Amino acid sequence: MRQTISTIIFDLGAVLIDWNPRHLYRKIFSSEEEMEAFLRDVCTSDWNEVQDEGRSLEEGTNLLIKSFPQHETNIRAYYGRWEEMLGGEIEGTKNILQQLKESGQYKLYALTNWSNETFPIAWAIYPSLHWFDGIVVSGKEKIRKPDHAFYQLLLNRYQVPAAQALFIDDNIRNVIAAREFGIDSILFENSHQLKNELEKRSIIV
Structure with missing residues (x-):
């Protein structure tokens, strides 16, 4: 189950x-x-x-x-x-993230393929990045999605059971890798579609 x-x-x-x-x-x-x-x-x-x-x-x-x-x-x-x-924060996703954060029901992490030299620029600009409980940046770790070891690194670091995690990514390659790893995953198309997928799972209402 x-x-x-x-x-x-x-x-x-x-x-x-x-x-x-x-x-x-x-x-x-x-x-x-x-x-x-x-x-x-x-x-x-x-x-x-x-x-x-x-x-x-x-x-x-x-x-x-x-x-x-x-x-x-x-x-x-x-x-x-x-x-x-950089075109700004995607408002629909930002609103979903804020709702999840304010609910206090979930741990929120980011797993991103991003240069460690450019990530600090976005970190300084966008407040929503500071809402996560942790962010794992590929450029810092010298490994990236879809390598299973990158997913494992986050799960180990924050003591997250794969079966209790949900992963959201716009790249089907990365979503498939997460599913192979036993992580339920949503292929992101747009914020409205993401909201619907989260509602189906009773994560947001």
Whole structure:
């Protein structure tokens, strides 16, 4: 029988914090097509995730410039103007998090793939990040989702039984990994859908 949920674990980027490199690169490129090609072929998600796993921003930037010297200015903008990729807190999710916090019924944690060099910027800007009982940042731990060891690290650190946890993430890869690990999970699409999923589980009313 399923145990009662006592702990809720949030992803942060695109779930609570509107981080998207397009917020920056729409200012730089004259067309969506050019921007999407750059993000697909040059400053890719896979490249960024290595920084999320602990590689320094300087090293990641320099390696990419060696491969794409013609794009040096735009590559340097990725972390040089990183704060411009932040679109604010996602209000619907923020409201849900606040409701959960005020209920006092759940431990609230975040498990995020995020560079340890850029996370302090968001930490200083967004009050909602301070509502968690703990945040595990991949760049600090040198490991990231979907590695099962990253999930285990949070469970061990905060003494959370997997069967009593609920995980929320916008990346299906990370949700599948959590489910494989025995953690009930919600694939985040938007705040309204998240609210519905939490209502189905009688976590919020």
